[in-house]
Amino acid sequence: MFSRTAVRSAGSNATLSLRARAVSPLVSTATRQCQGPLPNAFMGGRRFIAVYGYTQAKALVYSRYGEPKDVLRLHKHSISPPHGSQVTLRLLAAPLNPADVNQIQGVYPSKPPFQSNLGTSEPSAVAGNEGAFEVIATGANVKNLSKGDWVVMKQTGQGTWRTHAQMDESQLIKIENKDGLSPLQISTVSVNPVTAYRMIKDFCNWDWMRTGEEWLIQNGANSGVGRAAIQLAREWGIKTLNVVRERETPEKTEVLKQELRELGATAVVTEAELLSGDFKNKVNELTRNGKEPIRLALNCVGGKSATALAKTLAPGSHLVTYGAMSKQPVSLPSGLLIFKNLAFDGFWVSKWGDKNPQLKENTINDVLQLTRSGKFKDIPVDEIRWNWETEGPALTAGVQETLSGYRDGKGLLKFEGGD
Numbered sequence: 153m154f155s156r157t158a159v160r161s162a163g164s165n166a167t168l169s170l171r172a173r174a175v176s177p178l179v180s181t182a183t184r185q186c187q188g189p190l191p192n193a194f195m196g197g198r199r200f201i202a203v204y205g206y207t208q209a210k211a212l213v214y215s216r217y218g219e220p221k222d223v224l225r226l227h228k229h230s231i232s233p234p235h236g237s238q239v240t241l242r243l244l245a246a247p248l249n250p251a252d253v254n255q256i257q258g259v260y261p262s263k264p265p266f267q268s269n270l271g272t273s274e275p276s277a278v279a280g281n282e283g284a285f286e287v288i289a290t291g292a293n294v295k296n297l298s299k300g301d302w303v304v305m306k307q308t309g310q311g312t313w314r315t316h317a318q319m320d321e322s323q324l325i326k327i328e329n330k331d332g333l334s335p336l337q338i339s340t341v342s343v344n345p346v347t348a349y350r351m352i353k354d355f356c357n358w359d360w361m362r363t364g365e366e367w368l369i370q371n372g373a374n375s376g377v378g379r380a381a382i383q384l385a386r387e388w389g390i391k392t393l394n395v396v397r398e399r400e401t402p403e404k405t406e407v408l409k410q411e412l413r414e415l416g417a418t419a420v421v422t423e424a425e426l427l428s429g430d431f432k433n434k435v436n437e438l439t440r441n442g443k444e445p446i447r448l449a450l451n452c453v454g455g456k457s458a459t460a461l462a463k464t465l466a467p468g469s470h471l472v473t474y475g476a477m478s479k480q481p482v483s484l485p486s487g488l489l490i491f492k493n494l495a496f497d498g499f500w501v502s503k504w505g506d507k508n509p510q511l512k513e514n515t516i517n518d519v520l521q522l523t524r525s526g527k528f529k530d531i532p533v534d535e536i537r538w539n540w541e542t543e544g545p546a547l548t549a550g551v552q553e554t555l556s557g558y559r560d561g562k563g564l565l566k567f568e569g570g571d
C-alpha cells in the first residue's frame with residue numbers, strides 16, 4: 153500500500169533547547185472530573201494511572217486566537233473514571249488539517265467555545281477536529297461501545313489533539329470493523345474523504361450510462377481531499393483532470409504527477425499549464441473536443457486557478473468551492489453564467505455532517521470498505537510522535553508547518569503512550 157511516511161520524533165530529546173510552555177497549576181481535589189493533574193500521578197517522569205482509576209492526560213489547548221506557535225500550549229490534567237454513558241478514550245492518531253490551524257487563528261467560521269472544564273488557568277478550547285481514538289473505559293450505562301473499540305468524532309469541533317478524552321458515547325462513531333485498518337486510515341477518514349465523496353456525488357447528476365466518458369477537474373489535486381477525489385472518481389468511472397503546483401524542479405514535478413497517476417488520475421497538469429494560452433487545446437485533446445464533457449470542478453485554491461477551472465466546464469456544470477488556499481477571491485466572467493449556465497456552489501463538510509449524521513457515518517463506512525480492499529490508499533504523512541515525555545513546543549512546531557505549502561505529507565500526531 154502506498155504510504156510515504158516521514159517519521160519524526162517529537163520526544164523530549166528533540167526539544168530540550170526549547171522553552172516549555174505554560175502548564176496549569178495543580179488541582180488538589182480528586183473528586184472533580186477533568187481537572188488539573190493529580191498530585192503524585194507521576195514518578196520519575198513516567199506516567200501511571202492514579203488510584204481510583206484517574207487517567208492522566210495532556211491536551212493542546214488555546215485560550216486566545218493567533219499563530220499556533222504563539223497560542224497553543226500543552227495542558228496536563230486528569231480524567232475521572234467514566235460514569236453513566238461516558239467513555240474514556242486514548243488517542244491513536246490525529247491529523248493536522250489546514251482548517252484546524254485556521255480555527256486556532258480565529259479565521260474559521262466554527263469556533264469551539266473556550267471552557268474551564270479541563271482545569272486550565274484560562275478558559276480554553278482543545279485544538280483539532282479529526283482523529284482516531286481507542287475506548288479504554290466505559291461508564292455503567294454505555295450501550296454500544298466496549299473497551300478496545302476504535303471511534304471517531306461524530307462532529308467537528310470536539311477537540312482531538314489530546315492524549316485522552318472523556319465523551320458521551322452519543323458524540324462518537326464506532327468503527328464497526330477495524331480489521332485491516334490502521335490508526336492513520338481511521339484518523340483521516342471523516343473530513344477529507346467525506347468531503348470529496350459528497351462533492352462528487354451530490355453536485356453532479358452523472359450519466360451512469362456514460363461511465364468513463366465524463367470528467368471532473370480539480371485544483372489542489374495533491375491535497376488530502378484531492379487524492380480522495382481521484383480515487384473515488386476512479387472507482388465510479390469518472391475521469392479526472394488534476395492541477396498541482398510546480399515543484400522546485402521539473403523532475404520533482406514529474407514525481408508528483410506520477411504519484412497521482414498511480415492513484416488513478418487520468419491526467420495531471422501544473423498550475424502554469426492550466427493558466428497558459430494553450431490549455432484549451434490540451435482540454436480539447438483530452439476530452440475528444442468536448443465529446444467527453446467536464447461536468448464538475450472542485451476548487452480549493454481560488455483566484456485565477458478557480459477561473460481557469462470554470463472555463464473548462466461543459467454548459468450546465470457545477471464548480472464547487474470548498475477551500476481558499478491561495479486566499480484570493482473567486483472571480484468569474486459573466487459569460488460563464490449567462491451563456492453556459494454554470495452553477496457555483498460551496499461545500500462545508502462540518503455543516504453537512506451536522507445535518508446528515510447517518511449519511512456521514514455511511515460515507516465513512518464506504519470509504520473504509522474501499523480502504524480495506526486496497527482501493528483507497530493512505531495519504532502521505534509527516535508523523536509527529538507524541539509520548540508522555542513530548543514537550544509542547546515540539547508539537548506546536550509541527551502544527552505551525554501545516555499551512556507552509558509544498559509539503560511532502562500532512563502532519564499527523566501519533567500518540568505512543570499507554571492507557
Ligand SMILES: NC(=O)c1ccc[n+]([C@@H]2O[C@H](COP(=O)([O-])OP(=O)(O)OC[C@H]3O[C@@H](n4cnc5c(N)ncnc54)[C@H](OP(=O)(O)O)[C@@H]3O)[C@@H](O)[C@H]2O)c1
Nearest residue numbers: 347372375376377397474475476477478499500501557558
Ligand atoms: N469545505 C470543507 O468541508 C473542507 C473539508 C476538507 C478540507 N477543506 C479545505 O480543503 C483544502 C485542502 O485541505 P486538505 O486537508 O486536503 O489539505 P492538505 O492535504 O493539507 O493539502 C494542502 C493543499 O493546499 C495546497 N496549497 C497550499 N498553499 C497553497 C497556495 N498558497 N496556493 C495554492 N495551493 C496551495 C497544497 O499544494 P502544494 O503541495 O503545492 O503546497 C495542497 O494541495 C483546505 O483549504 C481545507 O481547509 C475544506
